[in-house]
Amino acid sequence: MAFNRALFKSDYFNFVKEENGKYIYEWNLSEEEKQMFKDFGDKAVILPEDFVQKVVKKAEGAGNAAFIKEVQYIDYDVVDEKRKRSFDNQEIDFFFWKDKNFKSQREVRIILPGQLVENHLKYYVPELDGGSNIVDTENLFNKLMISIEKKK
Template identity: 25%
Template sequence: MKFSEVKGCENLTVMFAKFTKSEHAQDLLDGNLYMNNFKHFVKQEENSKHKGQGDSYEGAFVTTFDAVDIYVNDGYAGYAQSGKISMTYTDLDRSPLFSMSMLKSCDFKVIEDKGSSIVLKVDFSEQDIKEFKENFKSDTVVFTLNFKTLIERLNDAARKTETKRVTGPVEYVDFSIMDSKHKDRYKRFEEGYIDFLFHKHNSLKYQREFRLILPDIQVDRNYTFEVGSLEDIFYVVDIDEFFSGMKIELGLKKANSI
């Protein structure tokens, strides 16, 4: 059964995980968070011709338009088919971001109930596993169950360096649907809110992304955000072990027992 079927655990955050290459794992353990800017991911899709880790919509508010006639100086100039328009604010595409996957109770299945604790195993679909391996070219997963401490350390590092930081989970959106939610998102974009930096195309929802953004910093390529050692709260595991063999045990209140 899914962990989310346990009473009181329906929408519980369990883990933050970074899918990476083994040679980069130590940097994360040392608290050196390597951050590319939004523009990097736009160019990555342009170069690869594939939406995955690269995403041409990154850092932009995306809206659609219907087929229209185009006029110039009151004269008919042509015809434009329906399509998408991306809009952003000056320099925000140069702001750095750091991403992890936020795994919730629905991403785990129950292996054993011990009464005072419960043993879980990662339970992704085969398609989601394939997407992670192919799009992220990862062989290693660095993860923490102590994500509250991680957020506290991100906040502390931002305060010490007097850097504005914004964190939160990504909302996956069908940009082709022009409903009331789209109108609300557009209104907030016009009013100067940066919610749109946490909106991604719903084809990427397998990424389960949680992101850290430093909106007041602009970099041409990348940025390293130093938060101090994280070795005490992170674990490192091979990606195949993570998906197929790794088990975790969580303490539970008795009321949450199956």
């Protein structure tokens, strides 16, 4: 089973100002990149910072191995001996490859390699209740600002 999410690093944001002990940032994405995310749907979920760690802990608590890694975007038109060996040996890296045409998705995957899922799999992580926000995709890029508290 795989769970995918987008990862936004610091270079996807521009510093705007310092205010009330916080740093304020806005998005640094091209219009094309914004449109790509809007094409996924009209809603986006902003997950808490520790989301991945909590889901992995829950999966491992249920007896499942869990791996997390950024997706590696590659050119599938180019034959790569290392990639072929990895595929032939059924190494876990195979699950973290995607065609370079999807690079703008900035994907991170959580893989539960021993879990065959036909329909869906649910893990209830009570620590996440109230820790995520659902926003309109349009507002996500046009109105939402990110604030980070200054370390004291």
